[in-house]
Every structure is written in structure tokens, then in C-alpha cells.
Amino acid sequence: MTDEQTEAPDSSAVRTALWRAMHVQVDPPPHVVEDEIGLQLAGPGDDWRDRPDMDPQTTSGFRAAIVARARFIEDLIAEQADHGVTQYVILGAGLDTFAQRRPELASRLRIFEVDQPRPQAWKRQRLVELGYGIPNWLHLVPVDFEASASWSGQLAAAGFDPGRPTVIVSTGVTMYLTKDATAATLRQIAELAPGSTLAMTFLLPTELVDAADRPGLRASKEGAQASATPFISFYTPQEMLTLAHGAGFKDVRHVSGALLAERYFADRTDGLRPSSGEDLLLATT
Secondary structure, eight states: OOOTTOOOOOHHHHHHHHHHHHHHHHSOSSOSOOOOHHHHHHOOOTTGGGSGGGOTTTTHHHHHHHHHHHHHHHHHHHHHHHTTOOEEEEETOTTOOHHHHOHHHHTTSEEEEEEOHHHHHHHHHHHHHTTOOOOTTEEEEEOOGGGTOOHHHHHHHTTOOTTSOEEEEEOSOGGGSOHHHHHHHHHHHHTSOTTOEEEEEEEOOGGGSOGGGHHHHHHHHHHHHHTTOOOOOOOOHHHHHHHHHHHTOSEEEEEOHHHHHHHHHTTOSSOOOOOSSEEEEEEEO
């Protein structure tokens, strides 16, 4: 893992993977998503559950929000695959493990994971080391976003067909980008074939976050700043809808965290609920 051409994923990607594993290990069933493969990939060491950001009680809302959005995305993919969509693009894939956990569904698709070159090379190496390999329907597409490389051009070079309907997903990314960069990404995606669907998460301004969740959001912002990956963009739902409309999408919807809480947690008796602060844009071309 010391190859200079590889580089471990950032702390946010690792934390997300560990929270998905924590959900399986500390929350009673039914589990919203079952994912311990991300934990295998991250290989954080035996004491990972002792990390302050893994405290089962104080971080339960974040953990629930992470698995809620993952489940929503996977339900969307299954629905679209049943409607004949055969391409799935993940922008900023990080330690996403859909391809490894859901091979019966994933193998019906051509999956394109887009990420920075060095963390992606690291992930490729880990998948091989753990015995998962890279099946022929999974394409790892390296793109140097910092150098303003064209991810759409790199996708095409990897075999992506822009003329076919696609599900394209971006989770946990927009807060790190300028609003101009996100608008440019939306315009690129809106040019995909009719019938394509985008799911993109975004962070809400502090005043729209439930009061009980504001200290957690503040701590997340401070942690991101300390890691040299500051949160720089927040959106009201209407602002995000307006951006998507302006980019050229035919239909745009706001999917609130509260809706996900109701859909996936309403019948739980353990009190597990997602924290507020992150919502989704669902848009179709």
C-alpha cells in the first residue's frame, strides 16, 4: 500500500464506510443497509470502534443518515434497472461497495465509478487483495477533478454510452465544491440521454437544520476544516431545484431527510433516526 501511485481515501470516505459497518454491528435488525465490505476495504485496525467519531450514541444520527441515503440510492437503482436502464455512474465513488454487495443486481448494469486517480488505484488494489477483483461490468474511471479534467470524456473513453439512459449519483460531494462547479456538473449531466436520472445530496444552511442537530453539523464543519477539506457550499432546497432547472433538467424533485426517515425508520423501536442537514436532489432528463 506504499506505492506512490496509490493513496488511501480521504477521512470522509473512510468514516462513511465505517458508519455503514457500525449500523450492522451495533443497531438491531432490520438493517437499512448491510455493508461491512467497506470496513474490509478501509482496514482501519482492531480499535476502530474506539474512535470518537464512532461513538454509538453520539453519532447515531449521522450513522442513520448515511445508511438512509445509501438505501434510497440502491432502491432507485433497482427501480431503474427494472425499467431497462443499464448504466450506473457514481461520481466521487470513494469506498462505495454496491458492486460487491449486490452482484445479482450490479451484474445487470455497466457500472462506472469515477474518482481521483490515486485513491481509486488504492481501492483497485484492495479489491484484488481481498479477492473481489474487478468484474468486466465494473469500470473504475480515474479523473483528476483538481486539474479540471473532463469526467464525461473519461467516461466515454471507458466505454460509457451517452446515448443510453443512465442513473448518475453524487453523494457527499457538493459541500466541497463551489456552487459554480456544481452548476457546471449539473449542466453536463442534463445533457445525458432522455430518461436519465440524477440523485445528488446537498447540505442545508444551518438555519434549516433541526436545532438538536446543529452542534453535530458544527462539529462536522470544524472536522472538515481541520482535514483541509472544508465545507464551502450549502443550499436551500429551492436553490438546488432552481440550479437543476436552469441546467436543463425536465423534472426536479426535492427529497428531504425527513422523508427518508419516515420511509426507512418509521417502524423502528430502538429510536434510531437520521439527523437532519443533508437532503437530496432527484432530477430526470
